[in-house]
Amino acid sequence: MSTAGPSPFETDLDKNPANYMPMHPSRFLERAAETFPGRTAMIHGARRFTYAEQHERSVRLASALARRGIGAGDTVALMGSNTPESLEAHFGVPMTGAVLNPLNIRLDAAIIAFILDHGGAKVLLTDTEFAPTVEAALGIARVKPLVIDIDDGEGPGGKRLGEMDYEELIGEGDPDYDWPGVEDEWQAIALSYTSGTTGDPKGVVYHARGAYMNALGNAVTWAMPHRPVYLWTLPMFHALGWCFPWSVAIMGGTHVGLRKVEAQAIFRSIADNGVTHMCGAPIVLSTLINAPEEDRVPFEQSVKVFTAGSAPAPAVLDGIAKLGFDVTHVYGLTEVFGPSAHCAWQEAWDGLSGDALAEQKARQGVAYPTMDGGMIVADPVTLEPVPRDGATMGEILKRGNSIMKGYLKNPKATDAAFAGGWFHTGDLAVWHPDGYVQIRDRSKDIIISGGENISSIEVEAALYAHPDIAEAAVVAKPHERWEETPCAFVGLRPGAALTEAEVIEWCRSRLAHYKCPTAVVFGELPKTSTGKIQKFRLREQAAG
Numbered sequence: 001m002s003t004a005g006p007s008p009f010e011t012d013l014d015k016n017p018a019n020y021m022p023m024h025p026s027r028f029l030e031r032a033a034e035t036f037p038g039r040t041a042m043i044h045g046a047r048r049f050t051y052a053e054q055h056e057r058s059v060r061l062a063s064a065l066a067r068r069g070i071g072a073g074d075t076v077a078l079m080g081s082n083t084p085e086s087l088e089a090h091f092g093v094p095m096t097g098a099v100l101n102p103l104n105i106r107l108d109a110a111i112i113a114f115i116l117d118h119g120g121a122k123v124l125l126t127d128t129e130f131a132p133t134v135e136a137a138l139g140i141a142r143v144k145p146l147v148i149d150i151d152d153g154e155g156p157g158g159k160r161l162g163e164m165d166y167e168e169l170i171g172e173g174d175p176d177y178d179w180p181g182v183e184d185e186w187q188a189i190a191l192s193y194t195s196g197t198t199g200d201p202k203g204v205v206y207h208a209r210g211a212y213m214n215a216l217g218n219a220v221t222w223a224m225p226h227r228p229v230y231l232w233t234l235p236m237f238h239a240l241g242w243c244f245p246w247s248v249a250i251m252g253g254t255h256v257g258l259r260k261v262e263a264q265a266i267f268r269s270i271a272d273n274g275v276t277h278m279c280g281a282p283i284v285l286s287t288l289i290n291a292p293e294e295d296r297v298p299f300e301q302s303v304k305v306f307t308a309g310s311a312p313a314p315a316v317l318d319g320i321a322k323l324g325f326d327v328t329h330v331y332g333l334t335e336v337f338g339p340s341a342h343c344a345w346q347e348a349w350d351g352l353s354g355d356a357l358a359e360q361k362a363r364q365g366v367a368y369p370t371m372d373g374g375m376i377v378a379d380p381v382t383l384e385p386v387p388r389d390g391a392t393m394g395e396i397l398k399r400g401n402s403i404m405k406g407y408l409k410n411p412k413a414t415d416a417a418f419a420g421g422w423f424h425t426g427d428l429a430v431w432h433p434d435g436y437v438q439i440r441d442r443s444k445d446i447i448i449s450g451g452e453n454i455s456s457i458e459v460e461a462a463l464y465a466h467p468d469i470a471e472a473a474v475v476a477k478p479h480e481r482w483e484e485t486p487c488a489f490v491g492l493r494p495g496a497a498l499t500e501a502e503v504i505e506w507c508r509s510r511l512a513h514y515k516c517p518t519a520v521v522f523g524e525l526p527k528t529s530t531g532k533i534q535k536f537r538l539r540e541q542a543a544g
Contacts, residue, residue: 022182022183022209023185023213024094024181024185024212025245025246026058026091026094026179026181027181029058029091029249030055032252035252037050037052038051038052039227039252041053041054041254041255042087042254043255043257043273044083044152044154046153047084047153051252054088057084057092057170058088059092059095059174060170060173060175061173062092062093062095062096062177062179063173063175064169064170064171064172070096071097071180072096072183073098073188074096074099074122074123075098075099075122076100076101076125077103077115077121077123078093078101078102078124078125078126079127079134080105080125080127080236081105081259082232082235082258082259083150083154083155083259086150087255088170089102090245093189094182094189094190094208094211095179096179097182097187099119099191099205100189100191100240101119101121101190101192102240104193104237104452105235105237106512106514107512109133109136111512112134112137114200115201118203118409121143122143122146124146125148125150125166126148126161127150127158128152128155128158128159129156130158132158135159135161138161147162147163148162148169149162149164151166151167154259184208185207185212186208186405187207188206188207188405189207190206190211192206192240194333202408203410204335204408206337206405210401210402210403211240212246213370214243214338214340214370215247217243217340217368217369217402218242218306218339219247219251220370221330221369222304222306222328224251224277226251228248228253229253229254229256229273229274229275230248230254230256230275230276230277231256231266231269232256232257232258233261233284234278234279234280238334238338239332239338241338242279242306242337242338253277261280261284262287263287264291264296266278266284266288267299270301270303271297275301275303276301276304277306278305279307280306281309281448281450282307282451282483283309283450283481284307285307285317285327286480286483288320289319289320302325303326305320305325305326305327306327306339308330309448309451309483317329318357318358327361328342329342329343329364329365330343330364334404335417335423336402336404336423336425337403339368340370340371341366341367341398341437342365343361343363343436344365363432364429364439366436368402370400370401371398371401372401373399373401375396375398375437376396376397376431377394377396377429377430377431377437378422379395380394383420385431386431388432389430389431390438391430393428393430393440394429394431395425395428396427396439399421399422406418426446427439445535447474447476447485448476448483449485450481450482452514456473456474456475458511459474459507459511460473460474462507465510466498466503467493468492468493468497469492470491471490471491471525472488472489472525473488473489473525473533473538474488474489475535475538476539477518477519478543479518485518486517487518487520489538490503490520491525492522498522504517504518526538
């Protein structure tokens with residue numbers, strides 16, 4: 001029975017610098033440089049950096065930015081490929097207390113301009129390969145950031161847009177800079193935009209605690225060994241590379257850069273660099289499975305793969321295993337720092353093979369150990385968990401330390417996402433008797449193509465802008481290579497005539513090309529009695 005009055009456990013023992021330091025993922029690099037200074041941290045073509053060198057370059061970046069007035073609450077945007085400079089930005093920018101905003105290199109100039117404005121970018125680090133898009137975006141954007149060019153010798157080159165290049169910038173920095181980091185673990189350190197279910201991207205704000213915890217969660221969940229060799233088949237701009245810039249540093253591993261996700265380049269890098277780990281959407285696995293024999297390079301080691309983005313087909317999981325890849329299916333969203341659930345291996349599966357094993361591994365599984373608030377499948381309104389019968393559908397809800405702060409400047413969307421004290425994923429799933437979750441459908445019509453989210457609403461808006469189109473609906477169409485692509489159903493105005501090619505070209509002039517329909521079906525759209533388009537019928541038609 002408790003006694004009255006404050007507890008001496010709380011009143012007499014306060015936090016102090018000796019027993020409390022806010023979690024910060026850049027500390028992982030600091031530790032790696034102190035512990036493994038001569039170990040190779042990064043391989044990119046002919047370039048090699050040790051941990052001592054990577055740490056110094058990251059600290060110099062932080063120092064150079066700080067000297068230009070960049071600090072807590074400021075945004076540094078990054079338009080880059082999977083290069084040393086992009087990796088260093090994941091450490092150096094948060095060291096200042098500023099917010100790193102990696103940009104999706106596949107987006108068009110108008111969306112890039114929107115993100116620069118919405119995020120309030122004060123600095124833009126940009127690879128010269130993307131100069132045409134960036135130059136156009138800067139011409140549209142209201143903000144006028146300091147532009148720094150990244151000139152990667154492994155890239156195709158391009159026009160210089162900035163005041164200086166990246167090497168000149170870090171040359172200004174002090175290698176002994178005592179970087180401040182964050183005063184509070186809740187402080188924002190990154191900003192990642194997702195299309196979500198609307199045309200305007202939503203800015204997902206990451207905090208230091210969540211990044212730190214999910215980086216640890218990756219390493220623990222994957223049982224990563226010391227000194228892994230990690231190939232960057234996953235874009236670093238994708239949910240901060242699923243926190244793997246920091247996870248690899250925890251284990252003193254080696255990052256291997258890759259500008260283009262092509263089968264031959266992947267096989268060659270695996271063989272030449274002794275790659276042991278990589279991540280990617282199922283499209284990456286399909287690319288390897290379907291690669292012609294002349295593009296395949298033999299390798300001796302088993303390569304562990306995290307895959308997510310859309311549920312991999314059992315046939316894909318079975319096919320990739322035959323090539324020497326050991327796949328773990330993970331599940332997450334940008335809002336939860338990338339993967340936060342995994343299909344944890346069960347000893348009962350040891351005797352399974354082929355389709356039977358692939359069916360088990362295709363499930364989204366259980367929550368990361370660092371997602372300590374858990375994951376349930378429940379009614380999204382009542383929050384009542386569904387029966388664990390593998391048949392009753394509900395929405396996947398999550399809570400824990402690796403959940404976003406919220407959507408930048410969008411309180412309405414933030415409140416909706418956190419309704420009832422849970423993060424609402426928008427994914428419909430069933431709950432199996434063993435506690436494993438399996439997605440059945442996406443409640444908000446998101447199309448996932450090659451691991452990228454495409455908003456059907458955004459594509460529909462482009463279609464409706466055409467003067468001859470009276471009605472339009474866009475759904476996912478299965479695709480052999482990209483898993484899904486947009487399929488447009490279009491009703492024309494009386495007397496109008498359009499071809500499929502004309503509709504696709506109209507969209508390509510307004511949207512990033514990967515968002516554009518690959519098929520167009522003309523005719524009257526099925527509707528309910530209240531006039532709502534019946535997308536489920538269109539999905540059935542597209543699948544056929």
